[in-house]
Amino acid sequence: MTTEILTYSADTPRSVADARHELAAQLARWGCARVSDSLLIFSELVTNAIKHAGGATRIVVVHKDRTLRLEVHDDTHNVPTVRKSDGAPGGFGLRIVPQLSESWGWEQNATGKIVWSNFDCCVEDQA
Numbered sequence: 832m833t834t835e836i837l838t839y840s841a842d843t844p845r846s847v848a849d850a851r852h853e854l855a856a857q858l859a860r861w862g863c864a865r866v867s868d869s870l871l872i873f874s875e876l877v878t879n880a881i882k883h884a885g886g887a888t889r890i891v892v893v894h895k896d897r898t899l900r901l902e903v904h905d906d907t908h909n910v911p912t913v914r915k916s917d918g919a920p921g922g923f924g925l926r927i928v929p930q931l932s933e934s935w936g937w938e939q940n941a942t943g944k945i946v947w948s949n950f951d952c953c954v955e956d957q958a
Contacts, residue, residue, distance in 0.1 A: 834895045835861070842886030847877045854892060861894050863952040868931045869899060872948050875924035876903040883909060884943070898933075899952035906943040 837857060839850040851870055858866045873892075880887035884905035891902040913925045928935050928948055935948040 834893065836894075837892040839890040839892075840886070840888060841877050841890060842881060844878070844881065847874060847881065850877070850890060857892075858952070861952070863894075863899065865899075865950065865952050868950070869901070869952060872928055872931055872950075873901055875928055876901060876946050876948065879903075879911065879924050879946070880905040883907070883911075888943070894952070897951055898949060900947060900949045902945050902947045904940075904943065904945050908939050908944060911937050911944075911946055 837854070839853070841847045841850050851874055854873055855866060855870055858869055863869060873890075877887045877890060880903050884907040886905065887903045888906055889902075889904040891900075891904070893900040893902070911925060931950065932948040933950045935946075937944055937946040
């Protein structure tokens, strides 16, 4: 059982793009078959932290055997909410995350909260 952990932070759209490029390269090295799903979830969670919490103070990516866990930490205790579909642009992030994740959620900690997503990442032999 091998566990690898990557840590990033992001507080601007440019830093999200930089971290996403680094993660894409690492997912390829790990042989993850769900790179696009992983990057989409990563982008949605981190962008939400920037837009609604002033930035992602810590982003943790844990790769353990066939699973991937994405954790986005921020400094607010605001509860993540799914926006109503009112025709306004955007607001689909927390609608997409549960569709692509095995499980997802959030938890408060002493400094803010962690929004996380877990999924089976390395399923190339089942494709």
